[in-house]
Amino acid sequence: MRQKKQPFRRRAPRAERQAQILAAAFKEFAAKGYAGARLDNVAKRAQVAKGTIFLHFRDKKSLFRAVLRSLIHPVRADVETGGGECRGEAQMRELLSRIYAEVVENEKARALLRLLIAEGEHFPELAQIYYQEIIAPGASAIELVVEDGIDAGVFESTVARGFPQILVAPAILAVVWVLLFGRRHLLDIDAYREAHLDFVARGLRNTAHEDASRTTTHLVPGGKQ
Amino acid sequence: MRQKKQPFRRRAPRAERQAQILAAAFKEFAAKGYAGARLDNVAKRAQVAKGTIFLHFRDKKSLFRAVLRSLIHPVRADVETGGGECRGEAQMRELLSRIYAEVVENEKARALLRLLIAEGEHFPELAQIYYQEIIAPGASAIELVVEDGIDAGVFESTVARGFPQILVAPAILAVVWVLLFGRRHLLDIDAYREAHLDFVARGLRNTAHEDASRTTTHLVPGGKQ
Amino acid sequence: MRQKKQPFRRRAPRAERQAQILAAAFKEFAAKGYAGARLDNVAKRAQVAKGTIFLHFRDKKSLFRAVLRSLIHPVRADVETGGGECRGEAQMRELLSRIYAEVVENEKARALLRLLIAEGEHFPELAQIYYQEIIAPGASAIELVVEDGIDAGVFESTVARGFPQILVAPAILAVVWVLLFGRRHLLDIDAYREAHLDFVARGLRNTAHEDASRTTTHLVPGGKQ
Amino acid sequence: MRQKKQPFRRRAPRAERQAQILAAAFKEFAAKGYAGARLDNVAKRAQVAKGTIFLHFRDKKSLFRAVLRSLIHPVRADVETGGGECRGEAQMRELLSRIYAEVVENEKARALLRLLIAEGEHFPELAQIYYQEIIAPGASAIELVVEDGIDAGVFESTVARGFPQILVAPAILAVVWVLLFGRRHLLDIDAYREAHLDFVARGLRNTAHEDASRTTTHLVPGGKQ
DNA sequence: CATGAATGAGTGTTCATTCAT
DNA sequence: GATGAATGAACACTCATTCAT
Numbered sequence: 001m002r003q004k005k006q007p008f009r010r011r012a013p014r015a016e017r018q019a020q021i022l023a024a025a026f027k028e029f030a031a032k033g034y035a036g037a038r039l040d041n042v043a044k045r046a047q048v049a050k051g052t053i054f055l056h057f058r059d060k061k062s063l064f065r066a067v068l069r070s071l072i073h074p075v076r077a078d079v080e081t082g083g084g085e086c087r088g089e090a091q092m093r094e095l096l097s098r099i100y101a102e103v104v105e106n107e108k109a110r111a112l113l114r115l116l117i118a119e120g121e122h123f124p125e126l127a128q129i130y131y132q133e134i135i136a137p138g139a140s141a142i143e144l145v146v147e148d149g150i151d152a153g154v155f156e157s158t159v160a161r162g163f164p165q166i167l168v169a170p171a172i173l174a175v176v177w178v179l180l181f182g183r184r185h186l187l188d189i190d191a192y193r194e195a196h197l198d199f200v201a202r203g204l205r206n207t208a209h210e211d212a213s214r215t216t217t218h219l220v221p222g223g224k225q
Numbered sequence: 226m227r228q229k230k231q232p233f234r235r236r237a238p239r240a241e242r243q244a245q246i247l248a249a250a251f252k253e254f255a256a257k258g259y260a261g262a263r264l265d266n267v268a269k270r271a272q273v274a275k276g277t278i279f280l281h282f283r284d285k286k287s288l289f290r291a292v293l294r295s296l297i298h299p300v301r302a303d304v305e306t307g308g309g310e311c312r313g314e315a316q317m318r319e320l321l322s323r324i325y326a327e328v329v330e331n332e333k334a335r336a337l338l339r340l341l342i343a344e345g346e347h348f349p350e351l352a353q354i355y356y357q358e359i360i361a362p363g364a365s366a367i368e369l370v371v372e373d374g375i376d377a378g379v380f381e382s383t384v385a386r387g388f389p390q391i392l393v394a395p396a397i398l399a400v401v402w403v404l405l406f407g408r409r410h411l412l413d414i415d416a417y418r419e420a421h422l423d424f425v426a427r428g429l430r431n432t433a434h435e436d437a438s439r440t441t442t443h444l445v446p447g448g449k450q
Numbered sequence: 451m452r453q454k455k456q457p458f459r460r461r462a463p464r465a466e467r468q469a470q471i472l473a474a475a476f477k478e479f480a481a482k483g484y485a486g487a488r489l490d491n492v493a494k495r496a497q498v499a500k501g502t503i504f505l506h507f508r509d510k511k512s513l514f515r516a517v518l519r520s521l522i523h524p525v526r527a528d529v530e531t532g533g534g535e536c537r538g539e540a541q542m543r544e545l546l547s548r549i550y551a552e553v554v555e556n557e558k559a560r561a562l563l564r565l566l567i568a569e570g571e572h573f574p575e576l577a578q579i580y581y582q583e584i585i586a587p588g589a590s591a592i593e594l595v596v597e598d599g600i601d602a603g604v605f606e607s608t609v610a611r612g613f614p615q616i617l618v619a620p621a622i623l624a625v626v627w628v629l630l631f632g633r634r635h636l637l638d639i640d641a642y643r644e645a646h647l648d649f650v651a652r653g654l655r656n657t658a659h660e661d662a663s664r665t666t667t668h669l670v671p672g673g674k675q
Numbered sequence: 676m677r678q679k680k681q682p683f684r685r686r687a688p689r690a691e692r693q694a695q696i697l698a699a700a701f702k703e704f705a706a707k708g709y710a711g712a713r714l715d716n717v718a719k720r721a722q723v724a725k726g727t728i729f730l731h732f733r734d735k736k737s738l739f740r741a742v743l744r745s746l747i748h749p750v751r752a753d754v755e756t757g758g759g760e761c762r763g764e765a766q767m768r769e770l771l772s773r774i775y776a777e778v779v780e781n782e783k784a785r786a787l788l789r790l791l792i793a794e795g796e797h798f799p800e801l802a803q804i805y806y807q808e809i810i811a812p813g814a815s816a817i818e819l820v821v822e823d824g825i826d827a828g829v830f831e832s833t834v835a836r837g838f839p840q841i842l843v844a845p846a847i848l849a850v851v852w853v854l855l856f857g858r859r860h861l862l863d864i865d866a867y868r869e870a871h872l873d874f875v876a877r878g879l880r881n882t883a884h885e886d887a888s889r890t891t892t893h894l895v896p897g898g899k900q
Numbered sequence: 901c902a903t904g905a906a907t908g909a910g911t912g913t914t915c916a917t918t919c920a921t
Numbered sequence: 922g923a924t925g926a927a928t929g930a931a932c933a934c935t936c937a938t939t940c941a942t
Contacts, residue, residue, distance in 0.1 A: 014922095033343055035260035039916065049924040051918080060916065117404050118258055118343030127405050156427075163420045165402065165412075169394035172401060177390070179342050180352050195388045202381075203428040236905065236941060264933065274907045279934065464901095483793055485710035489937065499903040501939080510937065567854050568708055568793030577855050606877075613870045615852070619844035626847060627840070629792050630802050637840075645838045652831075653878040686920060686926065714912065724928045729913065903942080911935070918928075 018056050021046045025053075025067045030111040034064055034119045064119075068126045071112040072133050088154040089201045091145050096171065096200065099138070100193050104174045114179050139164045146204070155204045167204075170196040243281045245271045250278075250292045255336035259289055259344045289344075293351045296337040297358050313379040314426045316370050321396065321425065324363070325418050329399045339404050364389045371429070380429045392429075395421040468506050471496045475517045480561035484514055484569045514569075518576045521562040522583050538604040539651045541595050546621065546650065549588070550643050554624045564629050589614045596654070605654045617654075620646040693731045695721045700728075700742045705786035709739050709794045739794075743801045746787040747808050763829040766820050767879065768872045771846065774813070775868050779849045789854050814839045821879070830879045842879075845871040 024045035028037045039060060043050040057063040086094065103109045112130075120127040142164035149155030160166045170192070177187050237245070249270035253262045264285060268275040282288040311319065328334040337355075345352040367389035374380030385391045395417070402412050474495035478487045489510060493500040507513040536544065553559045562580075570577040592614035599605030610616045620642070627637050687695070699720035703712045714735060718725040732738040761769065778784040787805075795802040817839035824830030835841045845867070852862050 017923095031346075033258060033260055035258055038914090043925095050916090051924055051926095052922085054917070055922070113401075114342055117339055117401065120405050121256075121407070124409065128409065131406060131410060160420050160424050163395075163417055165398050165417075166395045166421055166424050169398035170388075170391045172398045173390050173394035176338075176342065176397060176401065180345050181356060182346070184349065184353065185356060192388055192390075195385055196391055199385045199391050199428050203424050207432060239905085242905085263931090265931090275933090276908065276935075277906055280905065285933065481796075483708055483710055485708055488935090493904095500937090501903055501905095502901085504938070505901070563851075564792055567789055567851065570855050571706075571857070574859065578859065581856060581860060610870055610874045613845075613867050615848050615867075616845045616871055616874050619848035620838075620841045622851060623840050623844035623847045626788075626792065626851065630795050631806060632796070634799070634803065635806060642838055642840075645835050646841055649835045649841050649878050653874050657882060689926085692926085713910090715910090725912090726914080726929065727927055730926065735912065903940100905939105905941095907937100907939080909936100912933095914932075915930100916928100918926105919924100920926090921924080 014056075017048070017052070021048060021053055021056055021063070022067055022070050024048075025063050026071065026108070026111070029064060029067055029115060034060075034115070034122070037064075039063075061123075065123065065126060068112065068115060068123070069129065071108055072126075072130055074108075087145075087152055088149045089204070092142075092149070092167075092200060092204065093197045095141060095145055096168065096197055097193065099168060099171050100174075100189070104171050104178070104193075105189065110175050110179060113175055138168070142167055149204065154206055156206045160203070167200050170199075239281075242273070242277070246273060246278055246281055246288070247292055247295050249273075250288050251296065251333070251336070254289060254292055254340060258340070259285075259347070262289075264288075286348075290348065290351060293337065293340060293348070294354065296333055297351075297355055299333075312370075312377055313374045314430070317367075317374065317392075317425060317429065318422045320366060320370055321393065321422055322418065324393060324396050325399075325414070329396050329403070329418075330414065335400050335403060338400055363393070367392055374429065379431055381431045385428070392425050395424070464506075467498070467502070471498060471503055471506055471513070472517055472520050474498075475513050476521065476558070476561070479514060479517055479565060484510075484565070484572070487514075489513075511573075515573065515576060518562065518565060518573070519579065521558055522576075522580055524558075537595075537602055538599045539655070542592075542599070542617075542650060542654065543647050545591060545595055546618065546647055547643065549618060549621050550624075550639070554621050554628070554643075555639065560625050560629060563625055588618070592617055599654065604656055606656045610653070617650050620649075689731075692723070692727070696723060696728055696731055696738070697742055697745050699723075700738050701746065701783070701786070704739060704742055704790060708790070709735075709797070712739075714738075736798075740798065740801060743787065743790060743798070744804065746783055747801075747805055749783075762820075762827055763824045764876050764880070767817075767824070767842075767875065770816060770820055771843065771872055771875065772868065774843060774846050775849075775864070779846050779853070779868075780864065785850050785853060788850055813843070817842055824879065829881055831881045835878070842875050845874075 021042065025037070025042045027045055028042045032038070037060075039053055040050060042063070043053055046053075053063065057066060103113075116127055116130055146155060146160070146164065146167075150157045174187060174189065174192060177185075246267065250262070250267045252270055253267045257263070262285075264278055265275060267288070268278055271278075278288065282291060328338075341352055341355055371380060371385070371389065371392075375382045399412060399414065399417060402410075471492065475487075475492045477495055478492045482488070487510075489503055490500060492513070493503055496503075503513065507516060553563075566577055566580055596605060596610070596614065596617075600607045624637060624639065624642060627635075696717065700712070700717045702720055703717045707713070707716075712735075714728055715725060717738070718728055721728075728738065732741060778788075791802055791805055821830060821835070821839065821842075825832045849862060849864065849867060852860075
């Protein structure tokens, strides 16, 4: 908290400089795509000389890779921070709500998806990393909740098995929607999320089981926006 | 000043030439994105001189717009060709199956979505057209089936109302999945589609109603691919 | 004068077509210069297909040459149409006035000069033709009047001899002025011409001679425009 | 994507580089006109990479403007460096002689005039600058000398008033002559100048005044060239 | 003859990358 | 290390010229 008296360094330390550039590059790539981005602009945004970029990154491709990697990791961290203690429908609702908060309503996560969709073919290892770091853990988390619910008898056993994607799909659609239509055809995300959660709950619910879980509906916080 | 060699010219009707160029441009744009595409390559692919492109399209942007428009319209046509005579679950299954055939398993439709996600911000009118021609009619079609099912008493009335997107979302996720992971993490589309249809059916079904519609399951053709 | 009933030809006869193109090309070259002119525009202005130009002229250079030649000849004709019967100052005034009418106040003649100044180095034979057809005869005409005036004792013998250009120079300056400043710094051509004529008259006048010629001042018509 | 060879770079101070490019561009524009000039050639002449031009000038137009401006200013400076102390005819002779030295016999000034005549319509602000910096001051200088001569009684008051252009016109004609005919029809500039000065002197001289000023004739240096 | 679609070398301009300072 | 001037290959786009129709 106290102001240090600039101990020794003339400029920002290496890591800080790198972070500056990454942040600037993210903005530029997100706005223009890989091919459309100009390193001149990145430098300007980072308040750094153009040549400096090349001291930290071999070339434009490396910079792009570094940017995407730097976007993937924090999302992953978010995904991993564990869930609460509840089970069944409530747990599923909580999990999906976290996905809304951390992906759908997170501009960086949306930009990441856009860049991966747009350029993924030319940077297959990034899609791979994304899969390993985000998709696979996410899918596992969902499957875990489903299995647990089945074990507990509150979820029907046969539905959507093997395809946890089906349960998150509406969240992904929401991301795509925002990417495509942005401010033009606004989606009421809070209402949409609730509809999604209800639909999933209904789809999973074991109809043979006594209908107690229903009561937990809407107990999920509304999201920040 | 300027010398010519052997122009080797063949006159094709205007529309044909234009179609050639559009097809070539589609491939190039789909492969490289807007900024990454090279008109040189488009010309090569179309077996046409570079200058010829500009005889048919004012500039790169116009060509891009024309390509996307030419992709949107056939999809729209597909969406419009009406469904069969059934109602309720069977009709919903048929409708969603058509979406799989025409969007998920249609490379052009996937490429269209990729390009719109990638460049939509720079060509907002294209996203708008896409919305009007594809999204809005698609959503209406789904809502119609839902309303009809509710009227017939076979669908629960309260679920996913106002958000038909939720019902198609898994199909869109499949598209995104293919765009992101392509051959790397193959999705068993046929199985996925069935899981999706079952889940939707389950989610919509009016549990108070006698359970007859279930029998129609799996009557849908497996898709081409 | 009577309308012929289109004897046989389908299109304009060759010479007429050629004249159309020349007229159009003149406008385009005058407006844009040689390098800046576009044959597409020439064709449009001539209401002819682009290819047609090449049926009448080998290439752009030939067309340019033909245009300038077609401009030079009529001016030459104008210069040659003989003068009146007067001598001395009155004759000089008449001669210079004709130059104003035919060169300074003639848009085509001005455009010709501009094109020759601009491109003359690349088309030396055109400057040569211009010299032979316009400059040399013009200079001779002036010298003739001067010699005649000297013989008649009304002009001083030693002045401006060998350099008839000096006497016309203000007219040329007027052309250059219009080319440079056009509507921006309008020259009152009528007043300017009179000042020029007066100055020349004064410069030539034999002061030993009785001052009778002075009376002819301003008897020259004021020019059209 | 893009590979570099051996950049062989030498850093010159910004102004020096700019001057290199301007000088090269002047040569190219003077030789080919605006539209005919090739920036490739400019770069070659300046021994600079093509891209370097755009580091110093936004585009071809800007470069052209900068070239013309850089030509106008020194001429202006020349025009301004004041005259001697003499008056009347001698002063007029000195003034006109300076115009010969600085405009007629100065290749850059001639090229400037050619470019302005050729392209002035497309760069009206340049003609305007030329007017303000060169034509207007030049005209004023001449008028000053004329007025002064009239006040001193050595010049006739009514002649060429309001049109100082008439007095310089032969010098401008000489420029145009050189531009049109160059080496083909050489003008003996020294003799021409003397004829011009004599003619002007004669035209201005107050015949009522005692004829003393005549003695100053031919005291003017012959010009360099 | 006339047309105008087609050609492709050649333009102005950009921008990732290098390197002298 | 940091800078930003310099590079030049690569790009979008032009336009004189050709020739099948």
